[in-house]
Amino acid sequence: MKKWIHRAVPLTIAVSMMVPLLAACSKGQGNTDTKTERVLRIATSMGFGDDDYFRQQFTEVFEFANPNIKIEMVQTMDDKYRYGYGRMAPGEKMPDPLEQLKKAMEGDNPPDVVMVNYEQLNDLVSSNLLTQLDPKIAQDKFDVSDYVPAVIDGIKKQGDGKLYALSPTFYSSALIYNKKMFDEAGVPYPKDGMTWDETFDLARRVAKGEGDNRKYGFAFSPYSGGDLFYSMDIYTxxxxxxxxxxKGEKMTVDSDQWEKVWKTMVQLNNEKIMPPVQDPRQMKERMMSTNPEDFNPFQHDDFLSSRVAMTIIGYGQIDQIVNANKSAANIKGFTPIDWNVVSLPTHQEAPGVGGYIGMNGIMGINAKAQNPDDAWKFIKFINGEDWARLKSKSNQQLVSRKKYLKPKDGLDFNIEAFAKLAPANRQDDYKIYREKQNIYQVRDIGRNVFQEVLQGKTGARDALKKWQSQGDAALQQLKDNPNAQIDMGAATAVPIAK
Incomplete structure (x- = not known):
């Protein structure tokens, strides 16, 4: 489950920016009674009640514009789970936050509005716990035609073509590239709509040099300490x-498709198209031993250090690049980067589908809401044009309305690249990880055998067979005792299936 990104929205908002928001609340917003005091109850799938970030991000302006509506955050989880497993009793299993939310939605004093993760939305829809929004949208002539297709279509996919929620913001990734490195190699810049194969071919053409002077073509992450096994999730x-x-009971990795993926990654690694993964401990030692006068804060960022021509970044990382360029004169050894972004590469088998595209603020109306009118008023408010205009100036995430999807601070780059692809559906795996909280350990087995392939100790298919066998043994352990830590010794004792 995604954690909140604690970025406070300024508490003081200019009166001039509040005027259109107040006007929006007074026209066509359902219940127009501005005097009677009412309570709007909101619950999130995190389940921890009052949260400063949530209020600053979503409710602060609404409460200012609607002083007669009191926002009450509903707590559905015990506070001890907020701080991790350290405060839990030995063997205690953390309750499923989504199940706790569903209980609250059907309880005696249910929340009116619920906020969930993208992967959770379909569960609530199929359980008939949310109110369909299409009739309300049509009745109030609430315009959603300006929504980024990746957002609106992604939400519809979770509701069998219907809208049961809206999301005012989203987060996404794109492929960033260093123009100078392409110019020096005489290679054309990347473009929107490339396939992964086309991207890797470009990377081969731009990669050059040897040893410490090697220039690499592509990396899944700009950070030198990244782990290829987990980084390539965006590819798979x-x-x-x-x-x-x-059911999370049998492995499915001994397949031709998995073999093709692993062979592709190993080939890119062996051809030195991607930078080698650096040991985080060695990176720390080098950092501590560096003369303070020679210290480069970006020495472990392959993109900002101009060691890699293309890499994948999230929209929130743009600020780091912009700030680095602004401060270039004060950073020894750093050269400003001339850059732009294009949409993530896609597979021919899955055109138009990207990897890391998510939504922040997916909110729907509880089917048993006690105050459905104000619930719809609230959802319309934070998904309206005025809210989008305000947040586009201060929010590090992307607003869902295309009209306000523009670069900030006078920058000029292809911001539409972050909004071109539909989200990859990870519904089934999300459900498994939610129900079997220790199953992540099975992926660690895969990481270990993948390292053997990278090191040339075994072939891709044999390694996958090994993961399949060891993983099946580990899954059986979890089936016998869902709360148990997997006995890796027993798992690794399983022979490779022939």
Missing amino acids: APLQLRVFDD
Whole structure:
């Protein structure tokens, strides 16, 4: 489950920016009674009640514009789970936050509005716990035609073509590239709509040099300490490659498709198209031993250090690049980067589908809401044009309305690249990880055998067979005792299946 990104929205908002928001609340917003005091109850799938970030991000302006409506955050989880497993009793299993939310939605004093993760939305829809929004949208002539297709279509996919929620913001990734490195190699810049194969071919053409002077063509992450096994999730997710079956009881990695993926990654690694992964401990030692006068804060960022021509970044990382360029004169050894972004590469088997595209603020109306009118008023408010205009100036995430999807601070780059692809559906795996909280350990087995392939100790298919066998043994352990830590010794004792 995604954690909140604690970025406070300024508490003081200019009166001039509040005027259109107040006007929006007074026209066509359902219940127009502005005097009677009412309570609007909101619950999130995190379940921890009052949260400063939530209020600053979503409710602060609404409460200012509607002083007669009191926002009450509903707590559905015990506070001890907020701080991790350290405060839990030995063997205690954390309650499923989504199940706790569903209980609250059907309880005696249910929340009116619920906020969930993208992967959770379909569960609530199929359980008939949410109110369909299409009739309300049509009745109030609430315009959603300006929504980013990836957002609105992604939400509809979770509701069998219907809208049961809206999301005012989203987060996404794109492919960033260093123009100078392409110019020096005489290679054309990347473009929107490339396939992964086309991207890797460009990377081969721009990679050059040897040893410490090597220039690499592509990296899944700009950070030198990244782990290729986990970083390549963005490559495998659109292919719907599964590690387990639907029940999380049998492995599914001994397949031709998985073999093709691993061979592709190993080939890129062996050809030195991607930078080698650096040991985080060695990176720390080098950092501590560096003369303060020679310290480069970006020495472990392959993109800002101009060691890699293309890499994948999230929209929130743009600020780091912009700030680095602004401060270039004060950073020894750093050269400003001339850059732009294009949409993430896609697979021919899954056109138009990206990897890391998510939504922040997916909110729907509880089917048993006690105050459905104000619930719809609230959802319309934070998904309206005025809210989008305000947040586009201060929010590090992207607003869902295309009209306000523009670069900030006078920058000029291809911001539409972040909004071109539909989200990859990870519904089945999300459900498994939610129900079997220790199953992540089975992926660690895969990481270990993948390292053997990278080191040339074994072939890709044999390694996958090993993961399949060891993983099946580990899954059996979890089936016998869902709360148990997997006995890796027993798992690794299983022979490779022939």
